[in-house]
Amino acid sequence: MARPSRAMSLVAAVAAQWSSRVSSVELDPRGSFLHFALRERARRAPREFRDAAPGGPTARCYAVLVCGGDRVPQARLHRDLGDWLRDRLPAGCDPLPLSSYLPRVRDSLVRGYFLRDASVSGPPSLTEWVLRDLHREHRDALVMCSYRRRRKEEDEDGEDGEEDEEEDGSRWSQHLWSSPPEESQDKVQVHGSSRCLYVVPCEAPDYHPSVLNIANSDVFYSLAEACKVLEECRDIIPESRAVLQLVGQTAAARQSPGSPVVVIEGLDATGKTTLTQSLREALGASLLQSPPQCLSPWRARFDQEPPLIRRAFYAVGNYITARQMGQGASQAPVIVDRYWHSTAAYAIATAVSGPVSNLPPEGSELYLWPADLPQPSLVVLLTLDPQERRRRLQDRGQGQTNEEQQLDHNHLFRLRVEEAYRRIRGPVCVAVDAAPSADKVLQQVLLLIRDNCRS
Ligand SMILES: Nc1ncnc2c1ncn2[C@@H]1O[C@H](COP(=O)(O)OP(=O)(O)OP(=O)(O)O)[C@@H](O)[C@H]1O
Numbered sequence: 001m002a003r004p005s006r007a008m009s010l011v012a013a014v015a016a017q018w019s020s021r022v023s024s025v026e027l028d029p030r031g032s033f034l035h036f037a038l039r040e041r042a043r044r045a046p047r048e049f050r051d052a053a054p055g056g057p058t059a060r061c062y063a064v065l066v067c068g069g070d071r072v073p074q075a076r077l078h079r080d081l082g083d084w085l086r087d088r089l090p091a092g093c094d095p096l097p098l099s100s101y102l103p104r105v106r107d108s109l110v111r112g113y114f115l116r117d118a119s120v121s122g123p124p125s126l127t128e129w130v131l132r133d134l135h136r137e138h139r140d141a142l143v144m145c146s147y148r149r150r151r152k153e154e155d156e157d158g159e160d161g162e163e164d165e166e167e168d169g170s171r172w173s174q175h176l177w178s179s180p181p182e183e184s185q186d187k188v189q190v191h192g193s194s195r196c197l198y199v200v201p202c203e204a205p206d207y208h209p210s211v212l213n214i215a216n217s218d219v220f221y222s223l224a225e226a227c228k229v230l231e232e233c234r235d236i237i238p239e240s241r242a243v244l245q246l247v248g249q250t251a252a253a254r255q256s257p258g259s260p261v262v263v264i265e266g267l268d269a270t271g272k273t274t275l276t277q278s279l280r281e282a283l284g285a286s287l288l289q290s291p292p293q294c295l296s297p298w299r300a301r302f303d304q305e306p307p308l309i310r311r312a313f314y315a316v317g318n319y320i321t322a323r324q325m326g327q328g329a330s331q332a333p334v335i336v337d338r339y340w341h342s343t344a345a346y347a348i349a350t351a352v353s354g355p356v357s358n359l360p361p362e363g364s365e366l367y368l369w370p371a372d373l374p375q376p377s378l379v380v381l382l383t384l385d386p387q388e389r390r391r392r393l394q395d396r397g398q399g400q401t402n403e404e405q406q407l408d409h410n411h412l413f414r415l416r417v418e419e420a421y422r423r424i425r426g427p428v429c430v431a432v433d434a435a436p437s438a439d440k441v442l443q444q445v446l447l448l449i450r451d452n453c454r455s
């Protein structure tokens, strides 16, 4: 695993803020969460925590949070960490996505994994040995904690005289690993002071925790913000230099081209390629795409990267396409296959899990168009029912990208992408049913262009 290079500062900051932070564990991809907070006074752990935690006197849970170092190596460490843990941990100890954040505080979220260890062999169990190795190697980049059930005799009455009535203990405590765990006793040193914190109930957050960090981590609202990420990648991903060079050659795009610019959006296999080609012929238009052709040599490379880097690449692609739009539209109409709506909708729908209700609320600034990105004259969203889309995908018989496969397998993800498309503002997209024949869809879109675009 790659190591983030510097800074203990965020690690220390997170450790110092425990009693203000909320932890949210994603129990399954359908979006059910366990939320808990930490307090110094003894209290019962929330019911969901007790239900999720394994039973038995040696049961432990663990949290591993990635929060030291610069954001690029941090994002890559988080990506690698999940696979690393899955490869090494015993069966039944699957890493669950964990977010730790200050409620309603933008950019306060740090990510990691929550582990439930039901081993009867410990402590220390095999899981704990694996985590000790990890901690040794990434002490500057990871915050690690263990959680254990309290024995009845350990605690006095808790808040409001609440007693720990259950025989096996309904209180759980968190212990932060800051000294080498082998040397630690029951109470692990917490940045110089010895204390344990109790796992306590808390309110569910207003929105999905990831919403706090979407701006300029998943969705970039200016060329400068996207380029900053690629600049930070220069040494780790040499291909980012080539991409930055191309952007450097991109003169500021013109905001008001002469002829209409029409963007066609939609999920895979909804008929974008078919329609854009027919529109080109029908209107004598030029045809563009985002990401633009000139970025094709690097696309697969950036598709392997975590969202921070991958999304910055697609964001930059829109600005290059925008310049081409400005040039093309001075002569004839321009048709564009995907643009900003795709970049933002997929990014938001991936950052947020679970049902559509977990998306940032309608009207959120996260759906706003970047001020420095030229807007097209019209955005058409092709919609198709899932069965027909799957049939078209199968008929076409090409390989699918990971995200396409996810769309197929994950009904909720598809719904989130479609809803995010609809919520984006700048130009809003006009939905067109793509189920009729290709010619009928073409005729309908030609009508829309005639009614909505000045030439
Ligand atoms: N209106 C239509 N009716 C029936 N089949 C269609 C229609 N439009 C396109 N198809 C067929 O559906 C398949 C997918 O179409 P197309 O490649 O145009 O979609 P796409 O949105 O560009 O996909 P991707 O985003 O994955 O490139 C193709 O086999 C195409 O021939």
Ligand SMILES: Nc1ccn([C@@H]2O[C@H](COP(=O)(O)O)[C@@H](O)[C@H]2O)c(=O)n1
Binding pocket: 268, 290, 291, 314, 318, 338, 339, 340, 342, 343, 344, 346, 347, 401, 403, 404
């Ligand atoms: N403007 C864009 C275009 C695409 N993406 C990402 O690429 C995937 C879909 O691309 P296809 O070639 O299959 O059409 C999709 O998963 C998006 O994440 C983008 O972000 N911005």
